[in-house]
Amino acid sequence: MTGLPEPISPAARTALEQELATLRTERETVAATLRGTDADSPGDLADQADELQRATEAARLDSRIAVIEARLAQAAAAAPPAPGVVGVGSTVTVRFSDGATRSVHLGEIADAADNALVTADSPLGRALLGHGAGETVSYRTPGGPASAVVVSVGAPPAPA
CATH class of the missing domain: 3.10.50.30 (Transcription elongation factor, GreA/GreB, C-terminal domain)
Structure with missing residues (x-):
């Protein structure tokens, strides 16, 4: 992008807000399955591998949520491009x-x-x-x- 905050179109904002809602729901579902156990607790290796996979998925969801939230905040602070200048939506x-x-x-x-x-x-x-x-x-x-x-x-x- 130009390095400055870029506005986004209403359709793009709606799509990002919908994706954000979906990701938050997925994150809640994954969080409910995390036990928060420590590595010294008893349990078979398959349980530990499943827990690690869920934790990795939670981290991936958290990262994408943060990117979308930052993009929406940046767009809210941006002014549309000047007339005759290419910007998002042009x-x-x-x-x-x-x-x-x-x-x-x-x-x-x-x-x-x-x-x-x-x-x-x-x-x-x-x-x-x-x-x-x-x-x-x-x-x-x-x-x-x-x-x-x-x-x-x-x-x-x-x-x-």
């Missing part, structure tokens, strides 16, 4: 070095149903953030360096 028309022009929607959460979506953490998405029409952006692809010219920047599409 619709951007870009012209690639081969001459092809494409309009993309810069989003935060991948959506298989949105063929025009470019995530903000993808190489192209990161390159576009903070730029405006007429600027050339450079980014790296698995095939090597690439560049594109920002043709135009539009506002986020209206909610359906």
Whole structure:
């Protein structure tokens, strides 16, 4: 991203809030199965391995919960990008070095149903953030360096 707090679209906020609720429910379920026993307690190795696996899962859930909470807090403190500047939620028309022009929607959460979506953490998405029409952006692809010219920047599409 640009290093500054980035706003998120209402759809992305809803998706993150739903994921957070699901993760918290999963975490409660895992926490209820943790015994909190110490390593010196009797029990077979299978019980200890299961306990370790549940503790590892709890740590994974805690980590993802913390990431989502931080992202939601950061987004709440962010102002939307200035008009004409690419930010999360912008619709951007870009012209690639081969001459092809494409309009993309810069989003935060991948959506298989949105063929025009470019995530903000993808190489192209990161390159576009903070730029405006007429600027050339450079980014790296698995095939090597690439560049594109920002043709135009539009506002986020209206909610359906």
